[in-house]
Amino acid sequence: MEDLNNRKFVGRLVYSVLTERRSVREAIKLFPDTRDKNIECAYHALVHYEADEDIRYGDIEYREEQNDYLEFIAETLCAGRELPKNIIADYESYYKGTAKLWTNGFKGFIKEFFRFINT
Numbered sequence: 001m002e003d004l005n006n007r008k009f010v011g012r013l014v015y016s017v018l019t020e021r022r023s024v025r026e027a028i029k030l031f032p033d034t035r036d037k038n039i040e041c042a043y044h045a046l047v048h049y050e051a052d053e054d055i056r057y058g059d060i061e062y063r064e065e066q067n068d069y070l071e072f073i074a075e076t077l078c079a080g081r082e083l084p085k086n087i088i089a090d091y092e093s094y095y096k097g098t099a100k101l102w103t104n105g106f107k108g109f110i111k112e113f114f115r116f117i118n119t
Contacts (some may be wrong), residue, residue, distance in 0.1 A: 003039075004080045006032045010039050011077030014070055017046060024050040038083045042073050044091040 013030055016022040024046050031043055049056075049066060056063035076083055 003034070003036045006034055006036060006039055007077040007080050010042050011074045011079075014042055014046065014074035014077070017049070018067060018070055018074065037088050038077060041083055041088050041091045042077060045070060045073055 010031060013022070013027040017024055017027050028043060028046055031039065034040075049070060052062075052066065056066060073083060073087070082088075
């Protein structure tokens, strides 16, 4: 039940980014601490969205495609459903949790920080 509520919450966060009511950074700060791969996928999709801001600005087709992709993720999570396995697999290498889950103290923070900015 908790995963279902978390998915719906994250779906609303993604929508809030797409409708520019919240920045990506504001949204990811609100992500629940979970190991649900659907939520981790949405987290990393938003990080990727933020990293591609300059590309989206110059390429309308890319921007529309990325927006449609995030809208699909948001819609699926808002309905409490699981994302398709191929979408989850696209982000599998990043599934060490969200950047908020730091391990090994300061070293863990630095590692997660650099992983976040390189995504």
